[in-house]
Amino acid sequence: MDGTPPAEQILAGLSHALLVVDSDHMVIRVNPAGEALFGTSAKHLVGRRIGQVLHFSDPRLDGALTERDISLTARGVMISGDDRKLGIVDFDIHPLASDSEWRLISLSPMPQDGPILENENNDPSDLAIRAPDILSHEIKNPLAAIKGAAQLLDRQLNESQKPLTQMITAEVERVVNLLNRMQTLSSNQPAQTKAVNIHTLIDRARRSIEAATGQAVKIHDKFDPSLPDALIDPDAMMQVLTNVLANAVDATKHLPDPQIRIITRYSFGASLSAQGQTAAVRLPIQIMVCDNGPGVPAELEREIFSPFVSTKKEGQGLGLALVKKLMRDMNGRIRYDRGNQDEMSRFTLFLPVAPKN
Known part of the structure; x- marks a missing residue:
């Protein structure tokens, strides 16, 4: 033998x-x-x-x-x-x-409790969103000229004709805002991370959504009070939480019994290999935002974090792409799935723990 x-x-x-x-x-x-x-x-x-x-x-x-x-x-x-x-x-x-x-x-x-997430340097979507850095100057300059011309015309028109120039101005501003959001996606500025209590940010995000909608948002939460501080950029994390919560509110606003849940927990299931580091970065802090809305169509599930993919008729498809980028800048990750038991849509955020002083 x-x-x-x-x-x-x-x-x-x-x-x-x-x-x-x-x-x-x-x-x-x-x-x-x-x-x-x-x-x-x-x-x-x-x-x-x-x-x-x-x-x-x-x-x-x-x-x-x-x-x-x-x-x-x-x-x-x-x-x-x-x-x-x-x-x-x-x-x-x-x-x-x-x-x-x-x-x-x-x-x-x-792994079901949280995937092993590696640094994906060759993500095609990362390449696609760099285009605004090249085109922004060439597009914004003529847009500014068009807006200026529309404003000059507006002063010379009677009231019945002004809606046309106002429409031109509004559309120019919309395209400029779109370009600004795309430039944010393509930026490579490092995140300014520090130790942050994630529950404080969740409360701020909830109040921000309530202020934007003008009504109280009913959210059921289940927080782990022993959760350690996360190593994150608080401004970027605030934008992530606000975006994901706003999507949950929007998905449930027409339901007779809207349900939104936020769950925080500590888990040992996920880690990633961060660029420039030999050891894997553990991501034990998890934030789950769940809702009983219609969820993401099956054919879009694998592309939901790609630029220009949206489930909304008027959506630009940049919100979740920006969320994905902000999470990666902080060495975090985000995952979407639909729970098997409660059939609620669920976005799970995976974050690193702040080191103890």
């Missing part, structure tokens, strides 16, 4: 799920981690078509399951099986070297 473990022992020892699919797209092998992920035995999975066993929210990934020659890797995708969500995984599919018509599917689940 050469001391090499048998293939069965190797498969059994893997922490991620593996499925082998034959040339007819039938599952012929599942390792124990795969049984745990799908919540059923290999006997129930083997012999079924892969398209019946595994589903993605993105139809392009579903199509890859039956493409014999394709090699594909996708990170952080939601999967389902037998009409129930199984969670978010890193997905890989490629033909076997010994037989190109057979394929190996690998599914690596992300």
Whole structure:
């Protein structure tokens, strides 16, 4: 014997799920981690078509399951099986070297209590939002000229004609505000972090929303009084909380029984590798903002933090993209999901703890 473990022992020892699919797209092998992920035995999975066993929210990934020659890797995708969500995984599919018509599917689940979050330096959305730095000067100058001309015309028109120039001025201001928000997304200024009591900021954000809407906002909270201070930029965090809370208020404003919850807790589940640091930064402070609104459509769930993606008819799709950037600037992260038990939409903020003096 050469001391090499048998293939069965190797498969059994893997922490991620593996499925082998034959040339007819039938599952012929599942390792124990795969049984745990799908919540059923290999006997129930083997012999079924892969398209019946595994589903993605993105139809392009579903199509890859039956493409014999394709090699594909996708990170952080939601999967389902037998009409129930199984969670978010890193997905890989490629033909076997010994037989190109057979394929190996690998599914690596992300922790449910909080994903392991790494520094994503090559995020396409980060590249896309740098465009305003290049175009802003060329766009704002002619906009200023248009606004000035409209204001001059406004002085010469009678009252019945002035709404036209006022509309031009208002639209110019709207576009300038949009450019300013996009420039904020593309800025690379470091966050000014310090130790902050997160509950104080949550209370300020609630009062800010009430002042903006002119009415009391009914929010049920469940705070962990022992939560340590977070290492955050208070101004940036205030903008994050205000944005997420405003979205919850907007999502529930037409419901007969609107429900918004804020939950804070300490958890050991999440960490990230921050740029320029060798050790992972733990993110044990969690803030969950939940509401019983309609939630994010399934087809937009994976893109909700990308620029220009919005669920609102009049939305610009920059609010959550800005939230994502501000959280990353503070070495934090944000995640959206829909709870399995209460079916409430939930945004979870993951934050680092401030060091003790």
